[in-house]
Amino acid sequence: LVGGCCGTTPEHLRQVVERVRGTAVTARSPQPEPGAASLYQTVPFRQDTSYMAIGERTNANGSKKFREAMLEARWDDCVEMARDQIREGAHMLDLCVDYVGRDGVADMRELAGRFATASTLPIVLDSTEVPVIQAGLEKLGGRAVINSVNYEDGDGPESRFAKVTQLAREHGAALIALTIDEEGQARTVGHKVAIAERL
Numbered sequence: 001l002v003g004g005c006c007g008t009t010p011e012h013l014r015q016v017v018e019r020v021r022g023t024a025v026t027a028r029s030p031q032p033e034p035g036a037a038s039l040y041q042t043v044p045f046r047q048d049t050s051y052m053a054i055g056e057r058t059n060a061n062g063s064k065k066f067r068e069a070m071l072e073a074r075w076d077d078c079v080e081m082a083r084d085q086i087r088e089g090a091h092m093l094d095l096c097v098d099y100v101g102r103d104g105v106a107d108m109r110e111l112a113g114r115f116a117t118a119s120t121l122p123i124v125l126d127s128t129e130v131p132v133i134q135a136g137l138e139k140l141g142g143r144a145v146i147n148s149v150n151y152e153d154g155d156g157p158e159s160r161f162a163k164v165t166q167l168a169r170e171h172g173a174a175l176i177a178l179t180i181d182e183e184g185q186a187r188t189v190g191h192k193v194a195i196a197e198r199l
Contacts, residue, residue: 036092036122036174037142043091043122045174052092054124055085058115059096070097070107078111079118086121092145093119095136096126104132112139124176130163137171144173150180151195 009017035044045052058081060067069077082093095115097107104127115123116139125136126147133146146168155161168175179186179195186192 034174035143036124036145038120038122039116039141040120041122042142047091053090055082055088055090055093055121057085058082058111059094059126060099061096067099070111071099071102075110075114079114082115082119082121086119090121092122092124094124094126094147097132098127098129104129105135108132108135109139112136116140125173130160130167133164134167137167137173144171146173146175148176148178149199150178151182151198152180152184154182155198 033042033044034046035042037043043052057063058066058078060070063081066078066081069075069081085093093115095108095111097104097111099107108125108127112123112125112135122142122144123136123140124145124147125133125140127133127136137144137146146164149161149164151159151161153159153161165175167173177196177199179192179199181195181198186195
């Protein structure tokens with residue numbers, strides 16, 4: 001117990017200790033639910049609607065409007081595009097800042113930092129660059145998702161797979177995994193299952 005200003009235990013704490021002394025600690029058995037989280041809410045990966053909607057309009061490769069706002073540093077417009085998808089019922093937001101000639105780390109820091117508090121939804125960090133993903137993870141609270149990992153360049157210690165999975169472990173992030181290996185995209189059911197089991 002923490003002592004009072006004179007090194008004595010406050011009376012109310014002494015009474016609590018006396019009351020619970022000898023009481024058995026109740027065993028707990030938490031059942032974690034797979035999901036992602038923002039600072040504000042958790043979203044389970046399994047949805048009653050049978051699919052999870054990931055808002056893609058905050059992806060510089062998929063949305064011209066978002067890309068132009070990002071290129072012009074209109075950060076508030078980027079945030080408003082995220083909020084539009086929240087209002088439309090997305091479960092998570094895909095954030096991709098990859099664009100040739102840009103400093104992806106700086107763009108990711110700027111936008112992930114803003115999305116961390118402006119969006120109530122978990123963020124899916126979508127980049128082919130490991131430093132860009134790391135920049136996003138360092139700005140986000142909750143549990144983010146990394147899109148994606150695969151075995152395109154193998155699974156050795158210097159592979160992208162090894163680097164991204166290490167980041168996921170360090171930050172508690174979830175992963176989207178694709179059935180791609182050193183031979184390319186799996187085409188048959190058997191090949192897809194084999195890669196999935198390896199992943």
